[in-house]
Amino acid sequence: MNKFVVSVADASHEYLANEICELIAESARQRGTGIAKRSPEYVADKIKQGKAVIALTSKKELAGFCYIETWGHGKYVANSGLIVHPDFRKHGLAQAIKERAFKLSRKLYPEAKLFGLTTSHAVMKINSDLGYRPVPFSELTDDEVFWKGCSSCVNYAILTSKNHQNCLCTGMLYDPEEKKRKWEKKRKEVAQKLMIWKQTVRTK
DSSP: OOOEEEEEOOGGGGGGHHHHHHHHHHHHHHHTOOOOOOOHHHHHHHHHTTOEEEEEETTOOEEEEEEEEEETTTTEEEEEEEEEOGGGOSSSHHHHHHHHHHHHHHHHOTTSEEEEEEOOHHHHHHHHHHTOEEOOGGGSOOOHHHHHGGGGSTTHHHHHHTTTSOOSSEEEEEOHHHHHHHHHHHHHHHHHHHHHHHHHHHHO
16 A cells, blocks of 8 residues: 655655646546646746645655645735646545645745635535635636636636636635634634623522
């Protein structure tokens, strides 16, 4: 049975950039779904910057990958290019990679909103478990460079025909401020219930 190591990528993984891009492109072709293409140079740069997560087997074979992109001057962050090699699927790697990328994103950009576009039900489930929620595209970044990156997607015509308001992908968002507000509301509710309980105990 294969053992995997999921970690933040560094310069020692640059040589895998071509293989990563080929794996992403082949996966998109097999699924018949859209995906924004990235060059090996772009992926290598993300690896060097420490803005990528990589999964390797015990034999140092590429098992999976994901990288971080920022938009809107760092106000929005996307975990992009999530991929698992066909030979190593069904081991929970996608979730492990996504969780590590999520933690890395929160560490590097603690105030940013995390978002993603996906047609994968598995990725939607992982995102939901991490606290993302489905949102209309209007709640995502309005950075033109991001949307231009969709031009290599087979579904781009659909996106443009709908004025970037929706497509076959589902938009999902994690808003740290929203989470803080919900946590603060819950904390106050618990505090209020505790106060009522204490008053009841004293009364009795």
